[in-house]
Amino acid sequence: MIAGMKKQVVAQGSSLSSPIERIRGVRRIDRTTASLATSDLAREINRDIVLEFIRFNQPVSRVNLARLSGLQPSTISAIVDSLLQEGWVKEGEIVRGSRGRPSTMVSISDDVAIFAIDLRPDRAIVAVIDLTGRLLAQETVPVGARPETAVKRLLLCIGRLRERFAAMRFEGVGISVPGRVDPATQRILMAPNLKWHNYDLKGALEEKLKLQVELDNDANACLASELWHGSLDGIGSAVLVAVGEGVGASIFSGGQLVYGFNGLAGEIGHVPIDPEGPRCGCGQRGCWEVFASSRTALERYRKMAPEEEIADIEELLTRAREGDKAAVKVLADQATALGRGLRLITAVLAPELILIAGELTSVWPMIEGRVRKELAARMLAGKPPRLTPAGDARSARLSGAAAILLHRHTYFHRSTHDGKALPAREASMAPRQ
Numbered sequence: 001m002i003a004g005m006k007k008q009v010v011a012q013g014s015s016l017s018s019p020i021e022r023i024r025g026v027r028r029i030d031r032t033t034a035s036l037a038t039s040d041l042a043r044e045i046n047r048d049i050v051l052e053f054i055r056f057n058q059p060v061s062r063v064n065l066a067r068l069s070g071l072q073p074s075t076i077s078a079i080v081d082s083l084l085q086e087g088w089v090k091e092g093e094i095v096r097g098s099r100g101r102p103s104t105m106v107s108i109s110d111d112v113a114i115f116a117i118d119l120r121p122d123r124a125i126v127a128v129i130d131l132t133g134r135l136l137a138q139e140t141v142p143v144g145a146r147p148e149t150a151v152k153r154l155l156l157c158i159g160r161l162r163e164r165f166a167a168m169r170f171e172g173v174g175i176s177v178p179g180r181v182d183p184a185t186q187r188i189l190m191a192p193n194l195k196w197h198n199y200d201l202k203g204a205l206e207e208k209l210k211l212q213v214e215l216d217n218d219a220n221a222c223l224a225s226e227l228w229h230g231s232l233d234g235i236g237s238a239v240l241v242a243v244g245e246g247v248g249a250s251i252f253s254g255g256q257l258v259y260g261f262n263g264l265a266g267e268i269g270h271v272p273i274d275p276e277g278p279r280c281g282c283g284q285r286g287c288w289e290v291f292a293s294s295r296t297a298l299e300r301y302r303k304m305a306p307e308e309e310i311a312d313i314e315e316l317l318t319r320a321r322e323g324d325k326a327a328v329k330v331l332a333d334q335a336t337a338l339g340r341g342l343r344l345i346t347a348v349l350a351p352e353l354i355l356i357a358g359e360l361t362s363v364w365p366m367i368e369g370r371v372r373k374e375l376a377a378r379m380l381a382g383k384p385p386r387l388t389p390a391g392d393a394r395s396a397r398l399s400g401a402a403a404i405l406l407h408r409h410t411y412f413h414r415s416t417h418d419g420k421a422l423p424a425r426e427a428s429m430a431p432r433q
């Protein structure tokens with residue numbers, strides 16, 4: 001993610017704070033990969049910053065964009081012209097300012113969209129999302145153990161949506177996956193609850209759709225959604241814990257998501273905390289996930305109240321809200337297990353903020369105290385991190401998937417149809433020989 005990078009560049013050009021104040025600790029120049037900042041790169045970064053200012057302040061005039069960004073009016077004009085040409089923004093009404101000079105307001109184009117897919121173990125939600133993050137349509141398709149069948153259904157669904165929104169330009173497909181993705185090949189590396197091992201979902205969809213497809217883990221998608229909507233502005237480090245069928249985390253540090261060298265960073269749900277514990281979907285015993293996931297809460301409820309028919313996690317949460325004793329008890333146990341695991345995260349990463357995502361957040365007031373108490377117990381020193389529920393996980397996975405498509409591989413909001421996009425970035429980022 002590029003949010004932190006933008007922020008730094010803005011900070012350097014404005015009075016927000018000096019780079020010295022912002023950069024604490026150790027920053028390394030790696031001589032094997034270092035490349036000098038070219039004027040092309042500076043232009044690309046400024047262009048992306050301006051697009052973000054438009055997104056968050058629209059409709060906005062060029063004069064105000066210059067004021068907000070600290071860039072020269074002539075630079076703003078050049079950037080806005082190129083954004084208009086590429087179709088990312090549009091011009092709207094003409095407004096007279098206090099000094100009488102008319103300005104044309106600029107806003108984000110509303111005829112560009114992304115297909116966002118929230119892939120789950122049993123179904124996929126396919127949505128059309130525009131550049132401002134608005135959800136324009138969504139459909140659900142069943143998926144199962146066979147990825148080939150799922151791909152056929154996804155293609156049919158996307159085909160239908162493409163016809164329905166025939167006037168829109170689709171930039172690509174972003175997919176939130178209940179597992180981890182190889183950063184180099186984009187293959188699904190592991191998805192214990194989905195069981196599509198080493199499957200090339202990106203390749204299968206791209207071949208038929210002729211659109212760029214980007215995949216990422218569901219916890220990363222939820223965090224990307226928070227970044228896209230600006231709710232982590234000013235936060236230096238955060239961990240989002242997605243609680244659902246399993247438990248996974250997304251790590252945000254130094255202005256970017258942390259993937260690890262193999263894409264598996266954040267798999268804290270599969271750290272065994274009890275070697276004698278129940279078997280986990282990953283094959284080990286006693287992973288944090290088998291104590292803290294909502295699937296476990298549901299299984300426990302079924303054992304505690306075998307006479308009660310219960311369909312899913314949503315129903316369990318409804319029953320807890322209605323005061324069903326067994327439901328309240330299993331959620332309390334889940335909250336305790338969750339809070340204890342958060343101590344691991346705090347000890348290793350000491351984030352400023354921990355976000356909890358998942359259906360469970362709908363009963364947050366019922367469980368918050370218990371999670372917080374477990375998290376705060378036996379802190380080594382200082383205060384525990386701030387703890388809050390993330391936005392609605394269902395829509396977060398979709399808008400995060402869209403954000404990942406826009407940000408991740410094109411790096412900047414570059415059209416995926418723009419032949420110049422990738423080479424320009426590669427040229428500016430490539431190590432010099």
Ligand SMILES: [Zn+2]
Nearest residue numbers: 270280282287
């Ligand atoms: Zn496991």
